[in-house]
Amino acid sequence: MITSIANPQIKYFRKLKNRKYRNETGMFLVEGTRIVIEALEESKNITDLIVARELLRNENAKKAVKDAESKGIPLVEVSTEVFESLSTKDGPQGLAAIVRQNWHSLEEISGTLGGVWIALYEVSDPGNLGTIIRTLDGMGGEGVILIDQCTDPFDPSAIRASMGAIFAKKIIKTDLISFEKWVRQKNVIVVGTSDSAERDYENFNYPRNLILLMGSEREGLPDALAQICHSIVAIPMEGKSDSLNLSVASSIILYEIYNQHRKIS
Amino acid sequence: MITSIANPQIKYFRKLKNRKYRNETGMFLVEGTRIVIEALEESKNITDLIVARELLRNENAKKAVKDAESKGIPLVEVSTEVFESLSTKDGPQGLAAIVRQNWHSLEEISGTLGGVWIALYEVSDPGNLGTIIRTLDGMGGEGVILIDQCTDPFDPSAIRASMGAIFAKKIIKTDLISFEKWVRQKNVIVVGTSDSAERDYENFNYPRNLILLMGSEREGLPDALAQICHSIVAIPMEGKSDSLNLSVASSIILYEIYNQHRKIS
Numbered sequence: 270m271i272t273s274i275a276n277p278q279i280k281y282f283r284k285l286k287n288r289k290y291r292n293e294t295g296m297f298l299v300e301g302t303r304i305v306i307e308a309l310e311e312s313k314n315i316t317d318l319i320v321a322r323e324l325l326r327n328e329n330a331k332k333a334v335k336d337a338e339s340k341g342i343p344l345v346e347v348s349t350e351v352f353e354s355l356s357t358k359d360g361p362q363g364l365a366a367i368v369r370q371n372w373h374s375l376e377e378i379s380g381t382l383g384g385v386w387i388a389l390y391e392v393s394d395p396g397n398l399g400t401i402i403r404t405l406d407g408m409g410g411e412g413v414i415l416i417d418q419c420t421d422p423f424d425p426s427a428i429r430a431s432m433g434a435i436f437a438k439k440i441i442k443t444d445l446i447s448f449e450k451w452v453r454q455k456n457v458i459v460v461g462t463s464d465s466a467e468r469d470y471e472n473f474n475y476p477r478n479l480i481l482l483m484g485s486e487r488e489g490l491p492d493a494l495a496q497i498c499h500s501i502v503a504i505p506m507e508g509k510s511d512s513l514n515l516s517v518a519s520s521i522i523l524y525e526i527y528n529q530h531r532k533i534s
Numbered sequence: 535m536i537t538s539i540a541n542p543q544i545k546y547f548r549k550l551k552n553r554k555y556r557n558e559t560g561m562f563l564v565e566g567t568r569i570v571i572e573a574l575e576e577s578k579n580i581t582d583l584i585v586a587r588e589l590l591r592n593e594n595a596k597k598a599v600k601d602a603e604s605k606g607i608p609l610v611e612v613s614t615e616v617f618e619s620l621s622t623k624d625g626p627q628g629l630a631a632i633v634r635q636n637w638h639s640l641e642e643i644s645g646t647l648g649g650v651w652i653a654l655y656e657v658s659d660p661g662n663l664g665t666i667i668r669t670l671d672g673m674g675g676e677g678v679i680l681i682d683q684c685t686d687p688f689d690p691s692a693i694r695a696s697m698g699a700i701f702a703k704k705i706i707k708t709d710l711i712s713f714e715k716w717v718r719q720k721n722v723i724v725v726g727t728s729d730s731a732e733r734d735y736e737n738f739n740y741p742r743n744l745i746l747l748m749g750s751e752r753e754g755l756p757d758a759l760a761q762i763c764h765s766i767v768a769i770p771m772e773g774k775s776d777s778l779n780l781s782v783a784s785s786i787i788l789y790e791i792y793n794q795h796r797k798i799s
Contacts, residue, residue: 307774380739381797395662396661400779409772437774465576504789509572509676509702517785520621520778524769524786528736531770 270339270346274354278345282319282355282367288421291370297423302330307433308366311334312340317367319345321352324363333364357425369422371438373412375451382457382478385526387519388414390494391485395420399430400516402438406431408527412439412445414480416448416494445493452480452497461490461498462522464512470502475526486515522526537613544612547620547632553686556635562688565621566632567595572698575599577605580635582619584610588619589628598629622690635688638677640702640716647722647743650791651785653679653713656750656757660685664695666783667703671696673792679745681713681759683768710758717745717762724764726755728786729777735767740791751780 271279284290285298296316300309306329308315318337325331340345352361378386387405392398398420402413413422420427422440443451454461460475461482480496484490495501503516512523536544549555550563561581564573569595573580583602590596602610617626643651652670657663663685667678673766676688685692687705708716717724725740726747747763749755769783778786 400782403775404782406773406775407769407771407778426649432775432777434773434775463605504672506672507792508671508699510668510671510697510699512697514781515667515784516779517665517669517782520782521785521789527772 270348271351272348274351276351277422279351279354279500280349284325285293285355285367286425288424291421291423294427295399297368297370297371297428298365298425299428300361301324301370302333302362302364304428304433305364305366305416307436308335308368309336309340310339311436312342313373314369314371315342315366317345317349318342319352319355319365319367321347321361321363323349324352324361326362330364349429354371356487363449371440374516375414375441375443375447378441379451380409380441381481383411384478385410385523385524386414386480388416388459388480389419390416390445390483390490391488392419392483392515393486393514395427396430397486397516398422398516399427401437401519403434404435404516404520404523408523410438410523412441414441414443417445433490444453447490449493449497451460455528457497459497461495461501462503462518463495463501464503466501466503468500468502470504470522470525473500473502475529477530481519481522483515483519516521535551535611535613536616539574539616540618543610543615545617548652550632551622551690553689556686556688556721560635560695562633562635563620563690564633564693565623565629567591567598567627567629569693569698570629570631572599572701574683576636576701577602579636580631581634582610582632583607583681584612584617584630584632586612586614586628588614589617589626589757589777591627593628595629602693603748636705638706640679640706640708643676643704643706644716644720648676649743650675650788651679651745652678652788653680653681653696653724653745653747654684655710655748655755656753657748658681658688658751659780659781661776662751662779663687664692664700664779666784667692667696667701669781671699671702671786673788675703675788676791677706678714679706679708681708682710682752698767710756714758714762723764724762726760726762726766727768727783728755729768730768731766731768733765733767734771736764737785738767740794742795746784746787746791748780748784781793788790
C-alpha cells in the first residue's frame, strides 16, 4: 500500500488534475464508485485502478475492485491520506481509475455519420459539455465534435456532469478550417442554431444523419461556420432573456430531433 | 469613498455571501454590469448600489450608475480593494447592488395560476435552479415554487445561471405538507415527472394553467407528491444513462408545453 503523497506514481496521478498534463500524457483520472464502474465497462482503456479500502462505501465498490482484478487491471492500493490528495470530491469514495483518452477522427465517420452528432464551437464550460454528452446519450446520438478552443471533455467537472456517458460516446477534436473543409468535401448535413435565425427549430425536418452545430456560450456561431450550415434554426423565446443556457438549448433541439425520429420509425 | 474592508457597512455586504445571513436579513448581493442593470429595472427592491469607479468597464456600467442616482438609490463608492473583498468573480466589474428578496405566496396565485409554473422538490444545485428560472422565463412561464429544503435562489451561482431572469419571475417557498394541502383545496393541476412513468411527456395535452413538478437531483419525486399529481410523465431515453440533468429535463418539458400552447393560440 502506498502511504506517501510524495510517491512518484501518486505525483503522476495528481498531476492529471491539470489539463496541460492530461494533454501531454493522453490520460485522465476518474473518481467515484459509479463513474469507475462505468469506466470498467470500457476496461481496455484503464491503466490503473486506485483503491483506498478504508474509504470504500458499499458492495458495489468492492465488487468493482474484484471485477478489475479479474480483468487483470493493475491495482494501486493507497492510504486514505494519499487518496484524499488525489480527490476533487468532498466525500472521497476510495475508488478512482486512470483512463486513456479515447479520441476519434472526422475521417472515421465520413460515410453516413451513423446517426446524430453534436458539434460545439469553443464551448467553454466543462459542466455544459458534460451535460450535453449526457443528453446526447439519452437521445441515442453518436458523439460530439469539438471545434477550436473547447474546454476539456476529460476535465473532472465535465466527466461528473456526463454521468458516465463520456465513456459511451465518441469524441472528436478538430479546428474550424478542417471541419469546414470536411463538411464541404463529404456533403455532410449540418444544422446550425442562432438566436437570429428565422426558421423555428420545431418547423424543420431533421434527417437521420446530421450534425447539430452550436456556437459558444458567449459569441454564438461565427460566420464561417454559419456559411456551411444546411439550415439554421432558432428556439423562440418570450420573456426578458435573449438566450438559453447552452446545454439547455442543445438538449431542447436534440430532443426535438429524437422525437421526430422516433415518430417515423 | 470607503477604503477600508473593515468598514461596518462593507462587513454587512460581505456577510450576504452567506446563506444564513441572507435569510436573516432578507437581502442579497448581485454583482456584474449586466445583472445590476437587470436589477435596476426592479429598482424598488434595491437598497444600495456599490460602485468602484476604477473598475467600471464600459459606458453601460457608467449609465447604470447615473440611472441609479436619478432614481434616488443610495450610492456606496468603494475602492478597488474593498470591491474585491465583496466579489465572487474572477474579473470584478466594479458594480454591485444590495437587493431585497422578493418572495410570493401560494395564496397569491390561488385563482387560475395565471400560466405555467414549475415546482421543484429539494433542488440542491444552485446552477440548476438558476438555469431552470432562465428557461422558464424563455418560455414565458410565471414563476417557481420551491418545496422543502431547496438551494437558495439568491445564491450567487443561482443568480448568475438565471442571467437576470430571477428578477422577472415570481418565487415562492413552501413545504411539502402546505403544498399538498393547497393543491387539493384549490384543485390545482400538477403534472409530475418520473423516469418510471408510463406516459410519454410528448403524448400529453398540457393545460394553459398548470404546475410542472420535478423531483430532486438524487431522489426524484417522493410518493406524497406523486399522489397529488394529475398525471406523471416521463422523458424517454436511449443509451446507457438512466436520467437527464434536472435543468435539462425541466427545460425539455417546459419547451414541449410552450410549443403546444403556441400552436393552439
